[in-house]
Amino acid sequence: MKQIELKICLGTSCYVMGSSHLHELVDMVPSRFGDIVNVVGHNCLGQCSKNLEAGGPPYVQVDDEIIPDASIEKVLQYLEIKLK
Amino acid sequence: MSRQTIHLKKEVLVRIIKAFFSGDFINNIRLVPFQMRPKGSDVSYRCCIYKERAVLRDRIISGLGFGIENDDETLDLGIYAEQALKREKPEDIPLTVIETACKGCTPNRIHITDLCQGCVARPCQSTCRFGAISIINGKSVIDGAKCKNCKMCVPVCPYNAIVKISVPCEDSCPVAAIQKNAHGFAQIDYDKCITCGKCIIGCPFGAVHEKSQLIDVLKNLNKKIIALIAPSIVGQFPGNIYQLKSAMLKLGFSDVYEVAQGADITTKNEALEFKERLEKGEPLMTTSCCAGYFNFVEKHLPEIKRFVSDTKTPLYYIAEQAKARHPDAVTVFISPCTAKKSEAHACANVDYVLNYEELGAVFVALNMEITACEQVPFDTESSREGRAFGITGGVAAAVASISEIRVNPCIINGLNKDSIKRLRQIAREGRCPPADCAPQDASRAPDAASGCNLVEVMCCENGCIGGNAAIAPEKISKKALADFLKMTPAADQP
Numbered sequence: 001m002k003q004i005e006l007k008i009c010l011g012t013s014c015y016v017m018g019s020s021h022l023h024e025l026v027d028m029v030p031s032r033f034g035d036i037v038n039v040v041g042h043n044c045l046g047q048c049s050k051n052l053e054a055g056g057p058p059y060v061q062v063d064d065e066i067i068p069d070a071s072i073e074k075v076l077q078y079l080e081i082k083l084k
Numbered sequence: 085m086s087r088q089t090i091h092l093k094k095e096v097l098v099r100i101i102k103a104f105f106s107g108d109f110i111n112n113i114r115l116v117p118f119q120m121r122p123k124g125s126d127v128s129y130r131c132c133i134y135k136e137r138a139v140l141r142d143r144i145i146s147g148l149g150f151g152i153e154n155d156d157e158t159l160d161l162g163i164y165a166e167q168a169l170k171r172e173k174p175e176d177i178p179l180t181v182i183e184t185a186c187k188g189c190t191p192n193r194i195h196i197t198d199l200c201q202g203c204v205a206r207p208c209q210s211t212c213r214f215g216a217i218s219i220i221n222g223k224s225v226i227d228g229a230k231c232k233n234c235k236m237c238v239p240v241c242p243y244n245a246i247v248k249i250s251v252p253c254e255d256s257c258p259v260a261a262i263q264k265n266a267h268g269f270a271q272i273d274y275d276k277c278i279t280c281g282k283c284i285i286g287c288p289f290g291a292v293h294e295k296s297q298l299i300d301v302l303k304n305l306n307k308k309i310i311a312l313i314a315p316s317i318v319g320q321f322p323g324n325i326y327q328l329k330s331a332m333l334k335l336g337f338s339d340v341y342e343v344a345q346g347a348d349i350t351t352k353n354e355a356l357e358f359k360e361r362l363e364k365g366e367p368l369m370t371t372s373c374c375a376g377y378f379n380f381v382e383k384h385l386p387e388i389k390r391f392v393s394d395t396k397t398p399l400y401y402i403a404e405q406a407k408a409r410h411p412d413a414v415t416v417f418i419s420p421c422t423a424k425k426s427e428a429h430a431c432a433n434v435d436y437v438l439n440y441e442e443l444g445a446v447f448v449a450l451n452m453e454i455t456a457c458e459q460v461p462f463d464t465e466s467s468r469e470g471r472a473f474g475i476t477g478g479v480a481a482a483v484a485s486i487s488e489i490r491v492n493p494c495i496i497n498g499l500n501k502d503s504i505k506r507l508r509q510i511a512r513e514g515r516c517p518p519a520d521c522a523p524q525d526a527s528r529a530p531d532a533a534s535g536c537n538l539v540e541v542m543c544c545e546n547g548c549i550g551g552n553a554a555i556a557p558e559k560i561s562k563k564a565l566a567d568f569l570k571m572t573p574a575a576d577q578p
């Protein structure tokens with residue numbers, strides 16, 4: 001299976017709005033899904049400048065998809081469905 | 085505080101700032117609750133959209149710097165915004181309870197659930213020292229008038245049928261300053277409150293707010309305005325503090341000083357004071373730069389005052405320097421917590437305080453990317469010891485590094501019931517109860533039987549990085565700070 005790239009945005013907007021709390025995913029994701037998912041921190045994903053309305057930062061990107069207002073539960077749930 | 089309430093509070097701040105810069109502050113601030121809960125949107129937390137907007141209105145009022153307690157509900161948010169723009173000085177009490185957001189949750193008490201089997205053993209009844217439990221219709225019943233909430237009956241029930249109902253804000257307050265009023269809503273007794281901010285974190289509804297000084301700061305940007313950044317800021321934002329400095333200059337601050345520079349002065353003076361006091365025969369000194377601890381001493385433990393160091397805090401010294409150099413400048417302390425707002429209010433050289441969340445909201449609203457900024461050095465680089473003040477143990481370690489008398493530190497890492505008990509004992513006996521200090525013993529010489537002579541008190545666990553307005557979890561900020569300290573040279577030894 002192809003590796004999935006999970007980017008946690010560590011740009012300023014996402015960091016301030018809570019992405020530093022997503023750091024736990026670095027340990028949680030591999031322990032739950034194995035090393036098929038590669039979790040990395042990333043510079044501004046360019047979403048924050050678009051608008052604050054649609055859920056807003058913090059953003060996580062999984063391959064080409066953007067998860068707004070990301071929380072640990074939301075990201076795990078997303079992966080659960082994607083990898084099923 | 086949950087992720088959701090923190091996020092909501094920050095979003096409100098971001099929108100206030102955007103409204104401020106929109107060119108029509110007065111009108112646009114009025115629209116914020118409607119933008120955040122537009123017609124037909126999901127009702128995420130409350131009974132209906134109108135209630136959610138009402139709570140948002142109150143959050144905005146505190147974000148504009150006003151208390152909710154005296155709110156005239158007929159006033160438009162635009163009028164509050166106008167008043168905020170006109171205001172010369174921020175309000176003195178830094179906290180406010182948003183009654184619309186307070187759930188008025190079930191009072192703190194012991195409750196026997198219907199899991200009670202009315203057993204023959206009845207350990208609850210025999211355990212209760214106040215005779216508060218009786219058996220009615222074959223089930224245990226608590227007499228609220230007699231119950232003292234001691235919780236002794238909770239663990240003895242073989243069916244786990246007895247629970248303690250918690251009120252999170254009350255439980256989080258180390259000095260019992262927040263309590264339900266006659267209507268069941270939280271209320272702060274400001275004669276007792278030490279402004280530590282623990283209830284802000286404690287309430288799952290986000291009902292306790294800081295009155296923000298955002299507007300006071302925003303209206304002074306691009307004038308002569310100097311930011312004083314606390315040592316615990318390292319790790320609270322992406323990038324390093326040199327990039328942070330340049331990002332803040334771009335926001336419109338005219339200069340940025342490290343409070344750690346003031347910490348270096350505090351260290352020197354505190355080491356001298358320590359020597360003087362011990363040579364005079366005093367058994368110990370309590371050192372602290374923590375405003376919450378000072379408020380605690382003033383209001384709850386004046387007996388310990390004779391041991392409290394008179395040396396000023398790092399903020400005091402750096403603000404003094406800033407004003408001496410630039411008497412016409414406005415000074416803004418960038419703070420990890422609410423308690424520092426009370427210190428700043430009493431300090432003539434500090435005009436305003438922004439906490440990390442509030443500063444962060446300015447970056448978000450103006451879309452400032454710190455990591456894209458160049459690095460701008462500080463006029464004076466602070467020492468490693470000064471930069472470590474934001475973490476528990478840092479102050480004592482700094483004093484120990486230059487003290488002529490050997491320091492046996494006792495570290496009070498956070499004010500809570502147990503540590504307050506210990507401080508009371510220190511105040512009474514003039515010595516630190518030795519058994520309690522075991523964890524620090526490893527670093528101590530074997531002849532240290534005389535006990536601790538330098539007691540460092542931090543109101544928040546882990547020190548300032550655990551302050552109520554911290555953005556990053558402590559694990560992250562601790563590591564960032566440790567990495568930064570490794571790169572910073574130690575102070576020159578005298």
Ligand code: FES
Pocket residue numbers: 009010011012013014015043044045046047048049057058059
């Ligand atoms: S900071 Fe995350 S998308 Fe820009």
